[in-house]
Amino acid sequence: MGLLERDGALADLTRLQAQSAGGGRIALVAGEAGAGKSSLAAEFTRSVRPRARVLWGACDPLLTPRALGPVHDIAKQAGGELRERLGDGDRGAIFDAVLDALDGPRQARRPVVVMEDLHWADEATLDLVAFLGRRLSLCRALLLLTYRDDELGPDHPLRGVLAGLPRGPVHRLTLPPLSAGAVAELAGLAGRDAAPVYAQTGGNPLLVTEVLAAAGSGVPATVRDLVLSRLHALSPAARDAAALVSVVPAHAEPALLAGHAAGVDECLAGGVLTATADGVAFRHELLRRAVEESLSPVRRAALHAGILARLDGDPGVDPARLVHHAHHAGLAAAVLRWAPVAARRAAALGANRQAVAHYETALRHAAGVPDEQRAGLLEAYATVAYLAGLNEEALRARQEALTVREAAGDTALTGENLRWVSRLSWWTGRTEQARAAGARAVDVLEPLGPGPQLAMAYSNLSQLRMLANDDTAVAWGERAIELARRSGDLDTEVHALVNVGSARLQRGDPAGGDELERAHRVAAAAGLDDHAVRALVNRAGIAVEWYELDVAQEVLDRVLAYAEARELGGYARHLLGYRATVRLARGDWPGAENDASQGLAGPPQRGPFRCPAQVTLGLLWSRRGAPDSTGLLEAAAGSAYEAGELQFVGPVAAALAEHHWIAGDPRRALDEVRRGLPLAVRVGHPWLAGRLAYWQWRCGGPAVVDGIAEPYRLLIEGDVAGAAAEWERRGCEYAAAEALACGDDDEAGRALRVFDRLGAAATARRVRAELRRRGAPVPRGPRPATVADPAGLTARQREVLGLLADGLSDAEIAVRLSLSAKTVGHHVSAVLAKLGVPSRGQAAAIARRRSPKMGNPPHA
Structure with a gap:
């Protein structure tokens, strides 16, 4: 055709x-x-x-x-x-x-x-x-x-x-699809009535071709009927060849067709098969599937087994193909032989999801294998599932493997699985379970004496202590490093170095940041991707908490690229939440919304690692006045408060306090502050303690100034201008406006202009209500249409943004909108400023992410 x-x-x-x-x-x-x-x-x-x-x-x-x-x-x-x-x-x-x-x-x-x-x-x-x-x-x-x-x-x-x-x-x-006229032309050439052909195929070129090529006068109802009717006219040898090719995805190479030359030639001549560069194939996947599905299960399995036998001796064959044919042949031993090979190959290429799928295939065929072999598969599966971000699945596999190792009396592997259960329990938000399993791992392994499992168990305790802001983290980490170096165990040494560097950086020691960078370089050079990423995750996360936003931005961009290139899905989603936090703080609200939304996309996973994305998006929506913000922040609170660690509890408690203050409910805001402030003060975190102390003071609670970060201390002590200047120096426009809103009428007016420009409509309403209560003049707000826009764009600016997304120049936009090119230039400049982007291309990218109505946030 x-x-x-x-x-x-x-x-x-x-x-x-x-x-x-x-x-x-x-x-x-x-x-x-x-x-x-x-x-x-x-x-x-x-x-x-x-x-x-x-x-x-x-x-x-x-x-x-x-x-x-x-x-x-x-x-x-x-x-x-x-x-x-x-x-x-x-x-x-x-x-x-x-x-x-x-x-x-x-x-x-x-x-x-x-x-x-x-x-x-x-x-x-x-x-x-x-x-x-x-x-x-x-x-x-x-x-x-x-x-x-x-x-x-x-x-x-x-x-x-x-x-x-x-x-x-x-x-x-x-x-x-082809039009009715095109189908009529083809049908006429074949001497067929076009109407039934078009009605049966809907103009699909493949189906039209097959229907018109079929022998006989009738029109088969399905592709399967069509293919089988054509095969029926061929010799048994040709039908056998077609059946063989049907169980080979893509194409069958000559080595698989030995003994079928005559049948293949007949299929080629009859149009059932077509020649490819490397062999033969059905002319379309639908045809292949139609033939394959027509085979009895017994014959289909036998064909897969025969192909497997031929491919098995080829040293260059991709093991994924061997797994495919072994699985469909029902040959458990072959699946168990080749699936781990294919999984390891996929993992080496960074295709962790494919590695997970191969191990899952192996485990489906492992019902009758010895317990020790099944436990090994579970452990290997759990490792790649963890790297792919499937932490619940990885935890279940480790727990099952732990049961087997304990029953077998294998102390070393029992301890190793306990340590993994501890790590995965933490990732899924089960902090107490993580600590219990970590302590038990040490108890089980210490009687065995020094060794790699004990060193890693010590490092795991160091990690848990660091995550809990416990001063003993460094001591446990140094014990792990000493043991690891004694046995040349670089894996554990780098893991522990990350913990020690993180613990020091948490305490405000800049040397900790240098240690994390060194740990990253060593891990990356050794191919220890998990440790390499974790070093920079901690570096970036602590920088975000301490408002070192330049450092945070640089490290986040670097580590996100590293994690995404290696399919470390759990880390990537967590990091997107942190980058969203930075963008929100710096006034790039569209960028923050995009990052946070991506961080929350995909299958839901239990645990607090989504909290940064949830908090950022929830705050953004709350400031705009979107109704979805409450549910999102409460979901974050459920995970954060269960985990009980300051890195999650502090930001969530502060976000909910701000949310309730915006809603005019200071009592509920104070309730949230009380869930986080004592922990932040006890740990000695000046920034999280300062944020929570600010909301306690803002909502009428007692003033706390000892041990809190400078901008918050200045504000609570009454230096509004000084606090705002500190935030402006850090590039945090919204935080500076928050400080100004606590000042005199002129300062509050300046704050309102910032809130209006950023699109923080709900925050602006709250500040205007406060001004009215104290009898102060209330600056006029933006027009309703502008308030409805997430970036505060006017209706005309939204039109301009839409035309930018279509790739139009200023001159072309001017013609389209009947404006002068100079006026369009002013509109474009205003759009770029409100979106917080430097170029037309970035503005166009934001436009394409926004909803078609260009005025409502995507969640509305």
């Missing part, structure tokens, strides 16, 4: 390939299954091969996707350094090698890289797409990505990757 009604798409791709001479372009080709994405890509690449270097890779619908599957395909074609780097397993080097393959000399043919079926992509491949998207403008290449948009649910990871691609070089092509 020709490519009917695809001329426009082909022209777009040709234009983008020509434009790539001046900088890379990305073509996103979407459509439902059977829409013709592969056919379009094939026709386009055929047309440009004389002047382009075509590299083609595809994602496969394996049980667990191959890590960097399409890159393996591309490496076979590109050769050179990329093929060598794939063998090394260093993901960063692989990504750089892919980029190098696209960035050849100017006299060479420009690359066209096709990646098919990204809806089946593994996480490492999606990270590669994001990596290339941010750098492709430096290359002379076209990246053509295809995916099924009807298979992307709201939480599909591909959505986030596509949304994050830079807008300039991206062109989206959605392939619609």
Whole structure:
């Protein structure tokens, strides 16, 4: 079948390939299954091969996707350094090698890289797409990505990757169904009645093709009926070949088809199969699945077993394929042999979610294995699940493994699992359980004498003490370091160094920050990703608490990139909450909202690590007067108060106190202060104690000034201007306005202007109500339409922002709105100032994140 009604798409791709001479372009080709994405890509690449270097890779619908599957395909074609780097397993080097393959000399043919079926992509491949998207403008290449948009649910990871691609070089092509006229043309060529064909297929090109190619006069009701009716006309040998190919996702290479040559030839001649660069395949995945699902379970399992036997001897085969066929063959021993291998390979590439899936497959087949082997699988699964942010799942696995090790009398592994139960209990908010398990781990291991398990158990106690702001953290950490160095255990040594550095930094010793940076460098060089990230997480978190916002911003940006590149999902979500806190403090409310929302996205997980995101978003909504703020802050309080640690309790108690004050309920605000202030004072944290002391004083409670941070002390002692100046020096405009709101009429008026500009409508109403009560003049507030906007934009400014998002210049906006270019320039400057961004591009990105109505926050 020709490519009917695809001329426009082909022209777009040709234009983008020509434009790539001046900088890379990305073509996103979407459509439902059977829409013709592969056919379009094939026709386009055929047309440009004389002047382009075509590299083609595809994602496969394996049980667990191959890590960097399409890159393996591309490496076979590109050769050179990329093929060598794939063998090394260093993901960063692989990504750089892919980029190098696209960035050849100017006299060479420009690359066209096709990646098919990204809806089946593994996480490492999606990270590669994001990596290339941010750098492709430096290359002379076209990246053509295809995916099924009807298979992307709201939480599909591909959505986030596509949304994050830079807008300039991206062109989206959605392939619609064929029109009734196009189907009529095709049906006429086949001598068929078009009406029933169109009614049965809805214009899906694949289904139209199959229906028109089917023998007989009737129209099959489903693809399965169609394929089976066509197979029935073939010889038994051809049907056997088709059955074999149907259980091989993507394509079957020649080695798997030995003994089936005649049948394969017949399938190719009859249009059931098509030739690929590496073998044969069904012309569409729907056809393959239709044949596979028609097989009896017994025959399907036998075919998978046969393929497994053939692949097992190939040293270059991806173990993910072996796991797929072993699982579907029901061969538990083979699954248990290959799933851990595939999991370790995925984890080495940073694809922790894929590693989790492989271990889950192994555990499903481990019912009859010896307890010791099952416990080992559980422990390995728990480690990668923890790294992927699946802490509840990891905790359950460790507890199950602990039961097995205890029953077997394995003291060393009992202690090690207790230590892991302690760590995972803390992550899930079970602080008391964490402390009990940590203490028990030491009790179990100490009779064994010095060793790596005991050293790590000591370091775990140091970590728990540090998290509780306990002065004994350093002593426990130094005991762990001494033991670890005695046995050359770098893993434990770095873990303990992070604890000691964190404890010192918590006490205001700047040397602790230097120690954390050193620990990060050592851990990163040794591939100890968990410790490397934790060192910077603690560095950033403490800087946020102490309002060292420049340090916090720099460290957060660095560690977020590090954690996301290694799929450390739990850390990444926690860090986004901290970065949201910094952005809120500095007046970048859209950025804060975006970070906090991302930190709260994804499957819910128990524990307080989402508190920074919840507090930031809850405060933002509370200041705006959004009704959702109460529920969000109360959810944070549930986790924080259960955990009982100041890093969670302090910010939540202060946020709820502010929320209740804004709502005009100082009594409830004081109740929250009392939950956090004594703990902050006892620990000796000047900033958290100061924030809580401020709200106690603001709500009519007793004044506390000893041991609190300077801006709060100045304000409570009556130096409003001094307090505001301290906050302004730190770049905290809202906090400065809070201080000014406590001053005279002029100072309160200045505060109101800040609140109005930031969109803190509820805060502004509360301050105006206070001014009215004391008989002071009340400055007029913004117009209602401006108040409704989360950034305080006027209706005209929202129009301008929307046109910025469409990529229009000032002159084009002026024509559209019947304004002068100079007036538009003023509006653009005002929009940038209110959004707190330096460029039109960043303003446009914010516009695309906002709701379609451009006036309501996304939660409304």
